[in-house]
Amino acid sequence: MRSDDFEFLSRTVRQRSGLVLTEDKVYLVESRLMPVARKQGLKSVDELVQQMKAKPDQAILRAVTEAMTTNETLFFRDTKPFDQFKKVVMPALLNDRASRKTIRIWCAACSSGQEPYSLAMILKEEGVRLAGWKFEIVATDINTEVIDRAKAGLYSQFEVQRGLPIQYLMKYFKQVEDKWQITPEIKAMIDYREFNLLTDPRGLGQFDVVFCRNVLIYFDQPTKAQVLDRIRGVMPEDGVLYLGGAETVLGVTDKFEPVPNERGLYRVVSKQTAKAV
Numbered sequence: 001m002r003s004d005d006f007e008f009l010s011r012t013v014r015q016r017s018g019l020v021l022t023e024d025k026v027y028l029v030e031s032r033l034m035p036v037a038r039k040q041g042l043k044s045v046d047e048l049v050q051q052m053k054a055k056p057d058q059a060i061l062r063a064v065t066e067a068m069t070t071n072e073t074l075f076f077r078d079t080k081p082f083d084q085f086k087k088v089v090m091p092a093l094l095n096d097r098a099s100r101k102t103i104r105i106w107c108a109a110c111s112s113g114q115e116p117y118s119l120a121m122i123l124k125e126e127g128v129r130l131a132g133w134k135f136e137i138v139a140t141d142i143n144t145e146v147i148d149r150a151k152a153g154l155y156s157q158f159e160v161q162r163g164l165p166i167q168y169l170m171k172y173f174k175q176v177e178d179k180w181q182i183t184p185e186i187k188a189m190i191d192y193r194e195f196n197l198l199t200d201p202r203g204l205g206q207f208d209v210v211f212c213r214n215v216l217i218y219f220d221q222p223t224k225a226q227v228l229d230r231i232r233g234v235m236p237e238d239g240v241l242y243l244g245g246a247e248t249v250l251g252v253t254d255k256f257e258p259v260p261n262e263r264g265l266y267r268v269v270s271k272q273t274a275k276a277v
Contacts, residue, residue: 001026005049009033009064012052016065017142018198018223032067039063066143073111074162076118081213081242084265086122089240093208094133096238102134106207108197108231109215110139113150113190114159117182119211120189121168138204140195151192153182197227201234210235213264214244221252228253232268241266 009029010021021029030045037048040060052060076082093103107116116139123135141147160169160180173180195204197215210231216224231241232255241256242264243249249256249266256266 013068018219020220036063036067069143073114075114075164101132104136104207105209107139108212110141112146116190120186121172138191140193142196144194147192147194153187155180201230206234209240211242213242216247224252235268237270239268
């Protein structure tokens with residue numbers, strides 16, 4: 001691929017998704033975009049780029065952007081964040097929200113749904129303890145194809161073997177031929193929506209907990225700061241944020257701070273604290 005073509009693709013994907021593509025990703029770009037080119041009846045990625053330059057088409061731009069976004073995920077990914085949710089975050093929320101009995105959770109960049117479904121299963125397991133409580137889980141992704149997959153809640157044997165406890169598989173899934181279908185009661189707990197993290201999330205409402213894991217690593221520093229600032233704008237003073245193990249707010253934003261001894265978990269820096277500093 002010519003350098004000017006790669007630069008054009010890189011700029012286009014970055015403007016639309018925030019994803020930063022470096023020149024060492026040329027092979028990845030070509031391998032992911034070749035199916036897009038073929039679907040358009042083109043013989044190569046070079047022809048696809050020339051078509052994009054000559055006549056920008058929103059459907060093709062969307063297809064290219066979605067092809068380049070990473071959708072690797074699994075149930076109960078990394079385990080610790082979900083243990084934290086059960087043992088650290090949930091008890092605090094149940095205490096602090098006792099008067100209104102409503103908790104809202106946002107799973108940003110949810111991919112094919114394993115993360116929000118993992119949270120839904122955790123909540124379902126609490127049973128009587130959460131009687132009378134209302135939990136809203138909003139799960140978003142820029143990629144419409146994976147959102148559709150998440151809504152379907154249908155997973156391969158390989159996917160359910162990755163991180164999902166066997167007791168949850170037996171309890172919350174039904175085998176359909178060679179795949180596994182998540183039960184309607186768990187599926188109904190998630191509100192899936194298409195959403196781009198580069199846009200204003202206030203239309204989604206306010207959230208007590210935000211999962212934005214393994215997303216910021218693909219953005220440059222200014223974009224990370226912008227995304228985190230927008231997330232802070234839809235969280236209360238005692239809200240908590242989850243990031244991936246390789247991500248941090250340190251040196252990026254002053255809107256969040258690490259929760260002591262809880263890796264990957266961050267709390268909102270209240271306005272009073274920020275002013276004092």
